[in-house]
Amino acid sequence: SQKIEQNSEALNIQEGKTATLTCNYTNYSPAYLQWYRQDPGRGPVFLLLIRENEKEKRKERLKVTFDTTLKQSLFHITASQPADSATYLCALSKAAGNKLTFGGGTRVLVKP
């Protein structure tokens, strides 16, 4: 069966360092991969989208890579700040027009 795995353990990181999160998938060939941020008590918020033919995407201090051979996406937050503390979800879809499937999310805690 299709599986999307994100590290369920919280990632504790010092302010100013780079946080790196992983999203691994099996039995799946996604055409698109998205990352969302979720703060406690709120709905997820879209951050970045990367297509299967793109290796890397950047937005301000965020960087996403997509390796279809390894079946993995990495999400980097550079120069992390306490305001980056949140849960980050990856979501995959097989093609345009297909439903999203979400991973369980990884909680990030940036300490001052």
Place this chain on the structure above:
Amino acid sequence: DAGITQSPRHKVTETGTPVTLRCHQTENHRYMYWYRQDPGHGLRLIHYSYGVKDTDKGEVSDGYSVSRSKTEDFLLTLESATSSQTSVYFCAISESGAGGQGVDTQYFGPGTRLTVL
């Protein structure tokens, strides 16, 4: 929250009672979704709609029904609530989605916390 409201925001009910959750959008997006979010399971799709009166099942649809009589409103009904339906429910919208041409980037509402005793 991208012009999406959910009501009620919190609800406590008893096993066996019917419950209806409402999602209202002001973005005029075609696609609307209902998810539930539970620890250890992440977000799971319950039902979705690709137009007025057009709905389809998601991953965990048993025990739930939906209706969409207007573009802006998507209702989720638990016909007879059970304790296993205690969860946080999120509504989401998108311009493109299942069967469409674009990529399904979704915008989420604030959520409804439902407790079934």
